[in-house]
Amino acid sequence: MIVGVYGLGRFGAFWATVLSDFFEVYASSRSPRSFADIPYKIVSQDELFRTCDTIFLCVAISAVESAVVSLRDMIRPGSLVIDTCSVKEYPLGVLEKLLPQDIGILGTHPMFGPDSAVNGIDGLPIVITPSIRTSYDAIAFWSEAFRKMGLRVHRMSAEEHDREAAYSQGITHFIGRLLDRLDLKDTPIATLGYRKLLEIREQTCNDPFQLFVDLQKYNYHTSEMRQSLVKALNEVLDTINKSIDYDDKSSIR
Numbered sequence: 001m002i003v004g005v006y007g008l009g010r011f012g013a014f015w016a017t018v019l020s021d022f023f024e025v026y027a028s029s030r031s032p033r034s035f036a037d038i039p040y041k042i043v044s045q046d047e048l049f050r051t052c053d054t055i056f057l058c059v060a061i062s063a064v065e066s067a068v069v070s071l072r073d074m075i076r077p078g079s080l081v082i083d084t085c086s087v088k089e090y091p092l093g094v095l096e097k098l099l100p101q102d103i104g105i106l107g108t109h110p111m112f113g114p115d116s117a118v119n120g121i122d123g124l125p126i127v128i129t130p131s132i133r134t135s136y137d138a139i140a141f142w143s144e145a146f147r148k149m150g151l152r153v154h155r156m157s158a159e160e161h162d163r164e165a166a167y168s169q170g171i172t173h174f175i176g177r178l179l180d181r182l183d184l185k186d187t188p189i190a191t192l193g194y195r196k197l198l199e200i201r202e203q204t205c206n207d208p209f210q211l212f213v214d215l216q217k218y219n220y221h222t223s224e225m226r227q228s229l230v231k232a233l234n235e236v237l238d239t240i241n242k243s244i245d246y247d248d249k250s251s252i253r
């Protein structure tokens with residue numbers, strides 16, 4: 001079985017490498033790039049869809065629609081398109097709307113990337129969100145394949161995924177970008193907690209800014225998450241303000 005990867009950005013190039021330990025992998029992208037020392041074969045878009053009947057789509061969330069429009073005539077009937085976006089309801093909706101009925105669709109979200117999987121993928125989580133267009137065989141095959149790759153497979157609906165991810169990955173990227181605006185510096189008196197804050201900033205800001213914007217825009221639950229954050233911030237500020245007695249000179253400097 002030759003597995004295809006379409007999109008060779010930060011995540012696609014990483015995922016093609018990971019898959020190559022378990023499958024023969026062909027990869028292609030809109031703007032052809034040359035890579036040194038890679039375990040997969042770079043092919044033209046034409047060859048990718050002619051050769052592979054399982055294709056991982058590894059494009060930015062905001063690029064899914066235009067990618068599918070430009071590729072759909074090349075995808076053979078009976079193929080399976082596996083989306084890997086960090087949100088699930090939006091891309092699955094686009095794929096279901098734009099791909100012909102005889103092409104299968106499976107949603108996945110590997111909950112890691114090149115930074116978090118620097119020591120390998122063993123034990124890391126991957127979400128699978130079957131759509132109305134996922135065959136039982138495809139769910140069974142890929143759940144087992146991901147397990148054999150050492151991943152922890154979590155099956156849930158796209159809606160459940162997005163709700164949970166808004167309050168886990170979404171909030172992390174939001175806080176990371178907030179911290180980035182403060183220009184925080186390392187210091188010899190850094191506490192463990194402070195070092196963890198700096199790590200969050202580094203981990204999230206190492207990803208393209210587009211990922212941050214897309215996570216906030218295309219996960220329909222992040223707006224509620226942001227409102228909860230603002231409410232929580234105001235409540236904490238209120239508590240502090242109430243505890244400061246502005247007439248008592250000893251409590252303020």
Ligand SMILES: O=C(O)C(=O)C[C@]1(C(=O)O)C=C[C@@H](O)C=C1
Pocket residue numbers: 085086110111112113114115116117169203204207
């Ligand atoms: O390891 C990395 O490079 C990542 O940024 C991975 C990360 C994240 O930690 O938020 C980013 C995008 C994916 O949706 C999953 C996880």
